[in-house]
Amino acid sequence: MSRQRYWGAPLPFVHCTDCGLVPEKVENLPIALPDDVEITGEGNPLANHPTWSNCACPICGKDAKRETDTLDTFVQSSWYQFRYATNPKKWGEMGIDKEEANYWLGVDQYIGGIEHAILHLLYARFFTKVLRDLGYHDITEPFENLLTQGMVLMDGSKMSKSKGNTIDPDSLIEKYGADTARLFTLFAAPPAKELEWNDSAVEGAFRFIKKLYDRKSKVTSRTLPNIDQSTLSKESKIARVKVYEALQKSKAVYEKTFAFNTLIASCMEALNALDKQDNGEVWTEGLYIMLNLLEPIIPHVATELSEVLFNRENFAKVLEVKEEVFVQESILYMVMIGGKKRTEIEMSVSASKEEILSMAKEAGAKWLEGMIIVKEIVVPNKLVNLAVKPA
Numbered sequence: 001m002s003r004q005r006y007w008g009a010p011l012p013f014v015h016c017t018d019c020g021l022v023p024e025k026v027e028n029l030p031i032a033l034p035d036d037v038e039i040t041g042e043g044n045p046l047a048n049h050p051t052w053s054n055c056a057c058p059i060c061g062k063d064a065k066r067e068t069d070t071l072d073t074f075v076q077s078s079w080y081q082f083r084y085a086t087n088p089k090k091w092g093e094m095g096i097d098k099e100e101a102n103y104w105l106g107v108d109q110y111i112g113g114i115e116h117a118i119l120h121l122l123y124a125r126f127f128t129k130v131l132r133d134l135g136y137h138d139i140t141e142p143f144e145n146l147l148t149q150g151m152v153l154m155d156g157s158k159m160s161k162s163k164g165n166t167i168d169p170d171s172l173i174e175k176y177g178a179d180t181a182r183l184f185t186l187f188a189a190p191p192a193k194e195l196e197w198n199d200s201a202v203e204g205a206f207r208f209i210k211k212l213y214d215r216k217s218k219v220t221s222r223t224l225p226n227i228d229q230s231t232l233s234k235e236s237k238i239a240r241v242k243v244y245e246a247l248q249k250s251k252a253v254y255e256k257t258f259a260f261n262t263l264i265a266s267c268m269e270a271l272n273a274l275d276k277q278d279n280g281e282v283w284t285e286g287l288y289i290m291l292n293l294l295e296p297i298i299p300h301v302a303t304e305l306s307e308v309l310f311n312r313e314n315f316a317k318v319l320e321v322k323e324e325v326f327v328q329e330s331i332l333y334m335v336m337i338g339g340k341k342r343t344e345i346e347m348s349v350s351a352s353k354e355e356i357l358s359m360a361k362e363a364g365a366k367w368l369e370g371m372i373i374v375k376e377i378v379v380p381n382k383l384v385n386l387a388v389k390p391a
């Protein structure tokens, strides 16, 4: 695992003409890299440095030469999280404070490319267990969860500079803004899957953001309203169901599945459903919840809108799913008489078969005149069928 390059930990060995290859003394560790190295692109910069490799042999004390190979970068990337978790003022000899490491680690969620998944994880587990056994921390596994993100494809092949098929995100950001670039990327595919670049889907993402922004005039109060479900129209009730379905989905998406595309689809459905009604409180609640859910995905627009529309100080509180929104209070039954659809009746979900039949006969009275009912069928939650013959 050694490399002929500057960026790495120097191997702590010394070449002596008399003693051979010998390890550096412990009190001389760690071997620091020189600050004045010249990167020329030719050979190993450490070997090219005029004086860095000069040292004394740790055995006989004669002039000797340091090893100029460095350790592979896996050695550093296998345990850097312990250093990140430690206040620099508490860095001991290994850069790890046991108390802080035990508090912050292991890493709850690790995200990286699939090309790092096998070897890197193997080395990271090895280093974590070695450092644990040496008493630097009590962590057994470095990472609780791993997400390996997919690649971006263009016309079915991997985007790469050598193929010249890369998209410059700067031009996309210039034209549509960073939020559109983020929304498109997260909507196009789940993060672990490959993402096929699609210009028209970028336009679609931009239109959704624009629509969300345009609907700010629908909001009627700066806080989450208390809505009386019984006063709402059917369309408003459906809109609330869609909004709360998105809220329900968000918990699993942000905590577990990372299927941001499904959350975005839910928000798009909710906005469409909100558009089909015009209750100000339902709009207010809908946008309040949606801006909350979308803030990690389109932070610029969501933060600006929520600042303009709502009281930001209590905006980030945990939103609760209101189960009553999902309770369907009434069901529409089609009434068929003599094989033809004649009318509809709205029945409470708790209505009995007798109540449904009685209401159907009342609503269908004019088609039942001069007829005898020969058969009565109630299909739950759907229809009433009355077979008739002339009296």
Ligand SMILES: [Zn+2]
Binding pocket: 016, 017, 018, 019, 020, 057, 058, 059, 060, 061, 062
């Ligand atoms: Zn020697």
